[in-house]
Amino acid sequence: MKRIRIGMAMAAGLMAGTLVHAQDRPGFKDTPILPGGNWHVHDPDRPAPTVVTxxxxxxxxxxxxxxxxxxxSLDAWRGERGPWTLDxxxxxxxxxxxxxxxxxxxSRQEFGDVQLHLEFRSPNPxxxxxxxxxxxxxxFMQRYEVQVLDGYQNATYADGTVGAVYAWxxxxxxxxRKPGEWQSYDIIFERPHFATDGSLTRPAYVTVLLNGVLVxxxxxxxxxxxWRKIAQYQSHGDKAPIQLQDHDSPVSFRNIWVRPLPEEAIAQDLKGAGQ
Structure with a gap:
């Protein structure tokens, strides 16, 4: 019953908007240390996730x-030859x-590792x-493309259709979805990493959901x-703008937002699994 009472107290504190201190959280200190870090299994002192609404x-x-x-507003963007149409x-x-x-x-702001959401619509007819x-x-970073295309009953090369890492x-x-219907992208992009001499130490990675489906x-x-070549890396900084491509087709967009990701969000091959 003690653990249940503690859990109920925690829930009440969170509902009331109060901070639950580490010493008030249930957990164990007599468990093994997790690999690559200093935390016990079920460690009560391990920092809790940040609350996001x-x-x-x-x-x-x-x-x-x-x-x-x-x-x-288009304040977050600049066009190479002027603004896009807002209607x-x-x-x-x-x-x-x-x-x-x-x-x-x-984009006027530069990004590295991000979660991106946007919705797009191809012309109809x-x-x-x-x-x-x-x-x-x-x-991403004006270098790494995830393709936008009308992919509904539209024959094209496989590495150039919607949802593709273009040319790869x-x-x-x-x-x-059909032309004229709104579609959604949810993308996790992890930037590449380079050594001081410019050599690649870790490639960029991308996880893509198109209309809620993993692609x-x-x-x-x-x-x-x-285009028509094998992509190659050239060393660059940790942040750069996001770019939406003009390919001479009146594609429409709405509801675009990003979440810059902290280092601990990057896949665990970059750092200790338990950190």
């Missing part, structure tokens, strides 16, 4: 997110004739075919995305 609706931004586009809460790639040429959209149909892309890995499955599972990336 979840979104009120699916796809919404949690309380610790950085809002890049909420339908009201009734929707962001759309303008025509090349309107922009005067390729006009990628670049479909325009053209294959790579010219609903084509855009999400470029096709998606595990194709859960595309890339902690997939290593080959390097900076290239």
């Amino acid at each position: 979840p979104p009120a609706a699916l796809g919404g931004a949690p309380s610790d997110a950085i809002i890049l586009f909420d339908g009201t 009734r809460g929707v962001l759309t790639i303008p025509s090349r004739a309107q922009s005067g040429g390729e006009n990628n959209l670049i 479909p325009q053209k075919s294959s790579q010219d149909r609903g084509n855009s892309g999400i470029w 890995k096709p998606p595990l499955v194709n859960p595309s 890339q599972n902690h997939q290593a990336m080959l390097g900076t995305t290239a």
Whole structure:
């Protein structure tokens, strides 16, 4: 009954908005030390997770997110040749004739390891075919692309369809919605790491869910995305902008937010498993 009473007290304290101190948490100090760290199994002194308020609706931004586009402003972005079209809460790639040429959209803030959510919509009725149909892309650090494409009954090369790590890995499955329907991406991107001499010590990794379906599972990336070439790494800094690609197709976007990830969120091959 003692453990039950402690648990009830903790719950009451959390509901009341009070801080539960480590000495008030149940746990054990007579258990083995976990590998790679100093914590016992079920250690009561191990720091508790930070509380984050979840979104009120699916796809919404949690309380610790950085809002890049909420339908009201383009202040978080700059276009290479001017702003993209903002109409009734929707962001759309303008025509090349309107922009005067390729006009990628670049975040003003720079990021490294991130969780990203965005929603996109390909034109309806479909325009053209294959790579010219609903084509855009999400470029992490302006280098590493996850493909945006109209993938509904649209024949193209497998490593260039929606959900692909472009020019490298096709998606595990194709859960595309029909043209004109909103689709969602939830992506975890882990930046590459370089030694002081510029050599690669750890590649970039990406985990991708398209419409809630896993299409890339902690997939290593080959390097900076290239067309008709094998990607290669070149040393760069720890942070860089996120870029949305203009591929001369009027793809639309909404509800874009990111969560910069702390070091402990990175896959455990980078640091001790118990830390």
